[in-house]
Amino acid sequence: MSRIKHLVAVAGLALAAALPTHAADRGEPYALVRDGERGTSMTGDSADWSSVKRLRKQISGDFLWFRDGGKQYVVQDPTVLARARAAWEPVDKLGKEMDVYGREMDKHGKVMDALGKDMERAGAGMKPDESKIRSIERRMNDVGGKMGDVGSRMAGADEAGQARLNREMADLNRQMADLNRQMAAATQSDSQRAAQHSMDDIGRRMNDAGKPMDALGKQMDALGKRMDAESRSADKTVRALIREALDKGLARPAPQA
The missing domain is CATH 1.20.120 (Four Helix Bundle (Hemerythrin (Met), subunit A))
Known part of the structure; x- marks a missing residue:
């Protein structure tokens, strides 16, 4: 079974005024999903976990899932994923x-x-x-x-x-x-x-x-x-990566059921 780690959300994350308000800034849920049985690091509730479990069946390989403005996104950029994994190591x-x-x-x-x-x-x-x-x-x-x-x-x-x-x-x-x-x-x-x-x-x-x-x-x-x-530090890093992925167009809408 995948191992869920409920992380402590980071409050009051400082942002540059020019940046838009993204999921990372509002403390919205995300999940770093490893392929196979290597586990999942995740924030969110049971409904979010249901979404992640569904996506694991639809997406091949590791991915970063998150919500932003009521929409679900996934990132599979190798560099982003490598940095996210390093943050949680x-x-x-x-x-x-x-x-x-x-x-x-x-x-x-x-x-x-x-x-x-x-x-x-x-x-x-x-x-x-x-x-x-x-x-x-x-x-x-x-x-x-x-x-x-x-x-x-x-x-x-x-x-x-x-x-x-x-x-x-x-x-x-x-x-x-x-x-x-x-x-x-x-x-x-x-x-x-x-x-x-x-x-x-x-x-x-x-x-x-x-x-x-x-x-x-x-x-x-x-x-x-x-x-x-360490969880707070990793959480801060991943949320910054989410902002970066959105800004650079590396995030794509999550597949629908």
């Missing part, structure tokens, strides 16, 4: 780095899910005040599952989302620590103390498993900021 490279971090975060998230299940099984040995114990177990399992889910969602989150998910993870760690204390207070017998020992061990493992997730989250946050800066 740093973002593509950073995207691959983010994919690596995402896979690593997903791996840790699965470990956290497994530990949550271990915690649930360990809690089965707790006997006194079973209704209370079961309540704590459910909450522990729920928190453990949420920690795993947060780790998995970090892979595809933007900068703001990663910061929010890091805060969620810190809060979940505090909740798990409090639940461990509650469980300790609710257990008394030898079997209960043995079960508590097992749960404490799992709790420590959960805490240890959460540390690399926290570190990865910070790395992903820093990388996300770099991607944002």
Whole structure:
């Protein structure tokens, strides 16, 4: 499947007074479409994506698609396309780095899910005040599952989302620590103390498993900021190329359905 990157639109782009108002100046949608399975860099909404998918079937090779004044255009000039690809190359490279971090975060998230299940099984040995114990177990399992889910969602989150998910993870760690204390207070017998020992061990493992997730989250946050800066730069370059293509007559109306 083609990979869509929703870019941050550049506002307040300075223009010479003599230039006409083009799509690039109004922040209208565009897409840099690579042939085959090499991906698509795009702004716009689902309706625009539908147009691009249709054009991919009609146009051979790479092309730059954009809207201007309600009309759709495509550019296949080799020089324009080469400059547009070069503009997005740093973002593509950073995207691959983010994919690596995402896979690593997903791996840790699965470990956290497994530990949550271990915690649930360990809690089965707790006997006194079973209704209370079961309540704590459910909450522990729920928190453990949420920690795993947060780790998995970090892979595809933007900068703001990663910061929010890091805060969620810190809060979940505090909740798990409090639940461990509650469980300790609710257990008394030898079997209960043995079960508590097992749960404490799992709790420590959960805490240890959460540390690399926290570190990865910070790395992903820093990388996300770099991607944002590079995306803004690439977006500015492509919009300037759109103006140039229109001015030089290199853009042609997009084929109709």
